[in-house]
Amino acid sequence: MSHYRLAVLLLGSVWGVDLVLADDGQYPNVGMDYDATFQYDHVHGDTPQGGNRNSTDAYPDINSTFYFRFTHDQQIQLSTEINPVQGPEPGQKRFFEDVGLVINDLNYYQNNANSAFMVGKYHVPFGRAQDQAPGLYTEDFVSTYDLDGMLGGTVAYRFFDQQLGMIEPNVSLYTADNTVLGRPYLRHGEKLERSDGGPSNTGKLDSYAVSVNWLAIPAIPFLEMQVGYMANKKGDDVVQSGPPFGEAADEKIKIASARYIWAYAPSTELEPTLDGRYFDIVPFIEFADVENEDAIQGNDTRYLTTSLTFDFGDWALGATRTDKHRESTGGADRQDYLNELSLTYNITGQVKLGLSAGTQKEDGEMSELVGLALTYSGGF
Amino acid sequence: MARALSVCRFTLYACLVALALSGCTTQQAIEPASQPLRKNPEFSYDASGVTHATLTAAELQVNVGNERYVSLVFNGDYDSPLIRTRPGGTMAIRLDNRMDEITNLHFHGMQVSPLDEGDNIFRMTQPHQVGEYNVKLPPEHSPGAYWYHSHFHGGSQRQVSAGIAGPILVDGMLDPFPELKGIKEQVLVLRNFQKTLTGKVASEIITSAPSIRTVNGQEVPTIDIKPGETQLWHFINIAANQYFRIRINGQKMQILSRDGNTVTRRVDDDQVLIGPSARFSVLVVGPPAGSYDVELGEADTGPAGDSYPAAKLAILRSSGERVATRQITSPYPPAEDFSKQAVNKTRQFVFQDSDTDPNAFLINGTRFELDKVNTTVKLGDVEEWRLLNPSQELHQFHIHQVDFQVTEINGKPVEFSGYRDNVFIPATGSITVRIPFRDPVILGKFVYHCHILEHEDGGMMQAIQVVKPEDYEQAVKLEPLGGLYGENNQLCAFLRNTGQDPKTSSPSIPLVK
Numbered sequence: 060m061s062h063y064r065l066a067v068l069l070l071g072s073v074w075g076v077d078l079v080l081a082d083d084g085q086y087p088n089v090g091m092d093y094d095a096t097f098q099y100d101h102v103h104g105d106t107p108q109g110g111n112r113n114s115t116d117a118y119p120d121i122n123s124t125f126y127f128r129f130t131h132d133q134q135i136q137l138s139t140e141i142n143p144v145q146g147p148e149p150g151q152k153r154f155f156e157d158v159g160l161v162i163n164d165l166n167y168y169q170n171n172a173n174s175a176f177m178v179g180k181y182h183v184p185f186g187r188a189q190d191q192a193p194g195l196y197t198e199d200f201v202s203t204y205d206l207d208g209m210l211g212g213t214v215a216y217r218f219f220d221q222q223l224g225m226i227e228p229n230v231s232l233y234t235a236d237n238t239v240l241g242r243p244y245l246r247h248g249e250k251l252e253r254s255d256g257g258p259s260n261t262g263k264l265d266s267y268a269v270s271v272n273w274l275a276i277p278a279i280p281f282l283e284m285q286v287g288y289m290a291n292k293k294g295d296d297v298v299q300s301g302p303p304f305g306e307a308a309d310e311k312i313k314i315a316s317a318r319y320i321w322a323y324a325p326s327t328e329l330e331p332t333l334d335g336r337y338f339d340i341v342p343f344i345e346f347a348d349v350e351n352e353d354a355i356q357g358n359d360t361r362y363l364t365t366s367l368t369f370d371f372g373d374w375a376l377g378a379t380r381t382d383k384h385r386e387s388t389g390g391a392d393r394q395d396y397l398n399e400l401s402l403t404y405n406i407t408g409q410v411k412l413g414l415s416a417g418t419q420k421e422d423g424e425m426s427e428l429v430g431l432a433l434t435y436s437g438g439f
Numbered sequence: 440m441a442r443a444l445s446v447c448r449f450t451l452y453a454c455l456v457a458l459a460l461s462g463c464t465t466q467q468a469i470e471p472a473s474q475p476l477r478k479n480p481e482f483s484y485d486a487s488g489v490t491h492a493t494l495t496a497a498e499l500q501v502n503v504g505n506e507r508y509v510s511l512v513f514n515g516d517y518d519s520p521l522i523r524t525r526p527g528g529t530m531a532i533r534l535d536n537r538m539d540e541i542t543n544l545h546f547h548g549m550q551v552s553p554l555d556e557g558d559n560i561f562r563m564t565q566p567h568q569v570g571e572y573n574v575k576l577p578p579e580h581s582p583g584a585y586w587y588h589s590h591f592h593g594g595s596q597r598q599v600s601a602g603i604a605g606p607i608l609v610d611g612m613l614d615p616f617p618e619l620k621g622i623k624e625q626v627l628v629l630r631n632f633q634k635t636l637t638g639k640v641a642s643e644i645i646t647s648a649p650s651i652r653t654v655n656g657q658e659v660p661t662i663d664i665k666p667g668e669t670q671l672w673h674f675i676n677i678a679a680n681q682y683f684r685i686r687i688n689g690q691k692m693q694i695l696s697r698d699g700n701t702v703t704r705r706v707d708d709d710q711v712l713i714g715p716s717a718r719f720s721v722l723v724v725g726p727p728a729g730s731y732d733v734e735l736g737e738a739d740t741g742p743a744g745d746s747y748p749a750a751k752l753a754i755l756r757s758s759g760e761r762v763a764t765r766q767i768t769s770p771y772p773p774a775e776d777f778s779k780q781a782v783n784k785t786r787q788f789v790f791q792d793s794d795t796d797p798n799a800f801l802i803n804g805t806r807f808e809l810d811k812v813n814t815t816v817k818l819g820d821v822e823e824w825r826l827l828n829p830s831q832e833l834h835q836f837h838i839h840q841v842d843f844q845v846t847e848i849n850g851k852p853v854e855f856s857g858y859r860d861n862v863f864i865p866a867t868g869s870i871t872v873r874i875p876f877r878d879p880v881i882l883g884k885f886v887y888h889c890h891i892l893e894h895e896d897g898g899m900m901q902a903i904q905v906v907k908p909e910d911y912e913q914a915v916k917l918e919p920l921g922g923l924y925g926e927n928n929q930l931c932a933f934l935r936n937t938g939q940d941p942k943t944s945s946p947s948i949p950l951v952k
Contacts, residue, residue, distance in 0.1 A: 084594020084896070085540045090643055131593040170799055172808045172898075184795060215795065219804030221787055227795075227804075275789045275804075280829045281867055283794070320831065320867050324849045327865035329712050332833060333684050335739040335746075337866060339831070370742040370831070405739075408647015408746040438643035 086130050094436035096120040098195070104149045105425040112426075116147045117154050120432075124164070132171060135179075138164035144243045149424075159246030163208050175229075178212035180240050183231045185268045185287050187316050188345045188364040193377020194399035195415040195430045200381050201362055203352055204289060204312050208241065209233040211264055224276035231268040235260040235294075258291030258310040258354040266291040270314070281320040288313055293354040308356035316345035335372030342367050359386045373405040379417075395420050399428070410435050473754055476660040479521040479606060479626055480514065488528035492520065494544075494587075496603055497537040503632045504651040504658035510632070510640040511538055511601035518656030519605025521626055522587065526611055527578035532587075534570040541565055542598060545590035545839070546574055546607065547716060548699050548860040550581070553840050553883035554930050560590040560839070560886060561809075561928040577880050581842075582611035583699030584626070584673040584718035592807060592900070596892035599679040600633060601640040606675045612696055612720060613671070615772045619722075619765050624671045625662060627654050627753075629713065631678040644893060646680040646745040652735060654753050661754045662733070664725035669765040671695065673720045676713045679892040681747065682833075683713040684736035687723065687755055693767075696720035700842055700858040703774050705767070710736070714835045716861045716890040723755075724764050731755040740891075741866035743792060744832030776855045777873035778846045783820035790864055790889055790899060792830040798897050800889065806898025812884060812922035813901035815915050816876045817908045825871050828864040834894060837861035838874065838903070839885035847871035861890050876905050884921075884928045910937055 098120055104112030120142040128134040143157040166179025183206040189198040198205060211233025218226045235241075235251055237260070242250030251260060259266040270287030293307040322339040331337060347362040366379040383395040399417035406412055413432040418425070482492035494513045501510055501517045513519045524530050536542055546558040553559055556573040564570030588604035589595050598604075606628050613619045632651045633641040641648070654660055664670055676683050686709060694706040698718050711719045733753040739746040793799035799806060805813075816822060823846070828834050842858035849868045864870050888900030904922040906914040914923040917936060925932025 084591055084597065092643070170796055170806065172805045172811075175796065175799075217801070217804040219789075224789070225791070225801075225804040229795075272794060274794060275791055275827070275829045277787060277789070277827065280789070280827050280869075283829075320829070322865075322867040324868065327849060327868040329682075329714070329833075329863045329865070330684075330710075332741060332866060333682055333712065333736065333738040335737065337739070337741055339742070339867060372739055373746060375742065405746055407748065409645065437648065438645055 084131070086128055088128050090126045090128065090439065091123060092126075092436075092438040093121065093123040094434055095122075096432050096434040098430060098432040100195075101429045102147075102149075103427040105427075112149050113152075114147045114150055115152045116143065118143045118158060119155065122163075133167075133169045135167050136164055137162070141245075144246065157246060159243035161208070161243050162240050165240060173217045175215045176212070180208055180210055180236060181213070182207050183209050183211075183233055183268055183289075184213060184215070184229055185231070185270050185289055185312075186314055186345065186347065187285055187318065187343070188362075188366075188381070191316075191318055191343050192345075192364050192366040192379045192381070193368045193375060193403070194366075194379045194401035194417070195413060195432055196397060196399055196417065196419070196428060197364065197366075197379055197381055200383070200397045200419075200421075201347070201364065203349060203360070203362070204314065204347055206233070206259070206268075208236055209259065210236050210238070211266075221277065224280070225272075225274045227272040227274065229270055229272075232264050233259065233266055233268075234262060234264050237262060253294065256294035256307060256354065258293065260294035260354075261292045263292075281322070283318045285316045286314065291354065293351075305355035305358060307354050308351040310352060310354045311350040313348045314345065316343070318343045337370065337372060339370045340367065341370065360384060361386075375401075375403040377401045377403070393423070395422070397421075409437055473659050473661050474657060476625065476627075476662045476753065477518065477655050477657060479518060479628065479655055480516065481521040481523055483523040484525060484528050488525060490522055490524045490528060490530045492522055492530070493533040493535055494520070494605075495535040495537060496542055498539070501602075502656065504653045504656070506651065508632070508635075508638060508640060511598055511603055513602065513605060516656065517602050517630075517632075517653075518628070519602065521605065522607045524576060524607065524609055526576055526580040526582060526609060528576050528609075530572065530574040530576075530607075532572040532574070534564050534572065536564045536566060536568055536570065539566050540594065540598075542589045542591050542594075542603060543570065544572055544587050546572075546585065546587050547837075547839075548585045548718070548842075549574065549576065549607070549609075550840060550842070550878055550880060551576060552880050553885040554924065554928055554933075557883075558839065558885075559883075559928050561884065561926065563591065576609065577878070580609060581699050581701070582609045582614070583696045583701065584608055584675050584720055585699050586675055586677050586716075586718070588677060592809065593896050596644050596679045596896045597640070597642065599677065599892055600631070600644050604677040606673075606677065608673065609699065612701060615701065616767050616769050618768050619669065619671070622669050622671055622765055624673065626673045626675065627662075628656075629654060629674060629676045629678060629683050629752075630656070631681045644679060646891075646893065647747055650747070652750050652752060659751055659753055661756050664723065664755060664757050665759040666725045666727055666757050666761040667764045668725040668762045670723050670725070671720060672723050673718065674711060674713055675718045676715060678715060680715055680745065682715065682738045682740065683752075684710060684738055685713065685752065686710040686734045686736065688731045688734060690723065690726055690731060690755075692721040692723055694719060694721050697857055698842065698860045700774075700860075701772055702857040703771050704856055705771070706856055714861060714863050714890070715892070716835065716837055717859075722767075725757045725762075726755070728757050728759075731757065741830075741832035743830055744866070774855075774857060775875075777821055777844045777875060778852070778855060780821055780873075782823040782873060783817070785823045785825070786814070787825045787827065788901075789827045789829065790834040790836070791828070792832065800894040800897040800899035802888075802899055802901050805901075807886075807888075807895075807900040807902075810921045810926050811902065812904050812914075812918040814887075814903040815911065815918060815922070816903060816905045817911050818879060818882060818905055819877055819908065821873060821875045821877070823871060823873050825869060826864050827869045828866060830866060832866050833891070834864040834899070835861055835890040836864055836870070836872070836887065837890040838887035840881040840883075840905075841874055841876060841878075843872040843874040845870060845872050881905050882907070883933075884924045913937065
């Protein structure tokens with residue numbers, strides 16, 4: 060590396076944009092991707108307590124990822140997110156409040172010809188509903204198995220066969236983050252402590268997830284499938300256990316999903332595609348069986364997410380339903396759900412508008428949700 | 440107080456978002472909006488058919504349309520030189536790399552040797568070094584529009600976007616049509632330059648970002664024509680990632696050639712869809728006196744792809760006395776229809792976005808490896824390749840050194856009208872092509888890839904070696920080691936790997952200096 064390049068790189072790291080070199084094919088280099096969303100949520104709660112149960116929340120959600128690339132295939136990435144760390148209380152009206160910064164990723168990532176490897180603080184690749192179901196709220200609803208900001212690593216390998224297509228298994232080993240990277244910045248808030256208990260909160264790399272993606276099967280090329288198993292060790296330093304919290308127990312999750320893309324063939328010709336007339340319908344289904352959710356003995360739940368997306372040029376119309384069924388040891392079983400209807404429009408290639416409306420039942424409380432999100436994405 | 444603080448914060452965020460949304464510079468215009476179309480600077484061939492050219496690549500401040508940007512360009516101009524050659528000619532190119540980065544050259548679409556100092560993308564020219572290219576065209580090389588560009592894996596998208604690319608014209612396209620002799624030819628080099636706030640070429644290319652679309656480096660130039668006059672326009676798309684969908688308001692165009700291959704029958708259309716790397720040569724007839732917009736339609740490459748807005752690309756200005764329109768009366772040159780032939784081998788390739796990494800793009804589940812060969816083909820074979828795209832965005836297939844025939848789109852037959860060297864693969868669809876690996880000039884190692892260069896840099900590329908049938912088994916054995924022609928794709932490596940003595944054999948052609 061030339062002295063000039065090293066100097067630019069170091070200065071760029073300190074002084075920012077003007078000196079940043081992104082992925083120009085010359086290494087090492089640094090770069091940045093970002094997206095900035097303005098989101099407005101309106102929730103109308105319907106509870107037996109009555110009172111003002113309308114809550115509103117207008118807030119930013121700014122994601123930035125900084126890359127320090129050693130080679131074309133090896134990099135350190137740091138992802139931060141600026142948004143409200145906690146949701147509003149029922150009846151609360153907020154406007155850019157409780158906004159803080161959290162670190163979602165700080166890891167080393169290597170992507171080879173057939174394999175990929177990641178170690179550090181990262182998102183555990185498990186489940187697809189959080190990414191594939193259209194709308195604004197499914198991600199939160201299935202957060203039980205959408206694990207962000209864990210410490211550990213993942214190894215993935217891609218096998219390809221002319222008859223079977225691509226089979227991509229990955230193995231993750233991780234633990235919850237109790238370090239300084241796990242606390243929010245620019246606002247009050249505490250990092251997760253070992254004494255808080257919960258899944259994977261053991262301070263040891265003793266939770267794991269295995270999943271297999273099966274894609275691009277030549278006979279059915281537009282079908283995508285995933286199966287997976289996750290085992291999250293119970294926190295072993297829990298102060299709050301026993302009733303009403305329940306005994307601590309290891310959380311175990313089995314998951315299976317399928318997604319299919321059916322495109323109207325004439326719309327996939329070059330002219331209609333470029334003209335914004337490409338049309339497809341994408342059904343998606345995911346089932347997750349959770350044993351001891353939140354590492355609480357007997358807190359067994361089942362999630363079923365079904366969705367249908369219609370893509371037409373710059374528009375996407377989606378309908379999603381997620382059912383969460385909790386088995387009760389004593390009384391009646393409990394059924395929570397999220398229904399969501401969403402519409403997305405790509406205003407330009409970089410600016411996207413999302414609208415979402417739905418109903419939700421969570422912990423016995425009914426609510427109606429309306430959300431709007433305006434997102435700009437870019438890079439340096 | 441907390442509320443006031445929130446409002447301040449909101450204002451700050453709003454300013455940041457507004458700044459980001461503007462996403463473009465408002466640099467001072469330095470040229471009027473519409474000027475006559477410039478003729479490209481040109482290197483042409485001498486009496487012996489050799490085109491000598493020095494391409495000096497450097498980072499400089501140049502005019503990009505009506506704005507000033509620091510970019511990577513050839514010979515001090517965003518409008519790169521046209522290299523003119525002819526069938527049987529030679530391009531003796533000196534690549535003087537004065538940039539602080541590695542680069543190289545690919546001679547896109549040309550059926551020339553991929554070995555040694557030919558169209559060898561496995562050779563690199565280091566910063567502040569000089570690379571020599573000696574590209575000999577066979578006498579039967581198809582005339583038409585081609586181009587040269589950086590093929591430096593990992594950096595090709597940025598370098599091509601910046602300006603490390605330019606047009607090539609192989610003379611002789613009108614020879615089969617003496618009735619068109621003497622008509623005016625216009626080379627229209629289509630480009631897209633991403634606007635930035637820094638006044639420098641973007642280091643992270645965002646295809647959907649606000650950009651400057653140029654023809655020969657100019658924004659909305661005027662192209663003059665007389666009413667009734669027939670002109671031959673060569674549209675050459677040298678943008679890194681963009682599709683150009685071009686219409687001349689109310690006018691038909693007669694397509695004469697695609698990707699340097701003359702069509703086999705009359706093809707008329709009111710628009711041309713020019714994918715990344717594609718070239719269309721069209722006959723345009725001057726309309727009644729007046730101005731007509733040459734329009735670029737908006738484009739959307741699929742739900743997982745890019746979108747960019749419509750724009751006015753140029754103005755066609757028709758004026759003066761009406762002249763007689765020239766029309767094709769001669770028969771079109773025939774070409775072999777491979778769909779009627781038996782193929783020697785059928786292969787399938789899946790061009791796919793990675794589901795786990797947005798910057799990774801795969802062919803048959805793998806990313807490109809520089810030191811490995813993925814496909815070995817016997818010289819003389821005609822192969823059928825089925826190209827599948829399970830992604831929700833377009834890919835653009837291109838193979839070096841050979842042309843091919845598109846026989847099916849989404850399983851439906853396509854009527855034959857000539858060859859291509861690149862073609863779209865429908866989002867969530869398929870395309871089938873037949874490729875004749877017949878010309879001995881292509882012996883060597885080269886690549887096929889998606890010509891959306893973002894995807895190519897992300898790994899959507901594989902290496903192929905074409906070998907004589909007697910060398911096939913040995914070549915397959917050497918696939919994991921870079922193939923029969925070695926990592927750098929050289930004749931001496933081939934001789935070594937086939938047990939011949941490079942010193943005694945020495946059949947290489949001397950360099951034209």
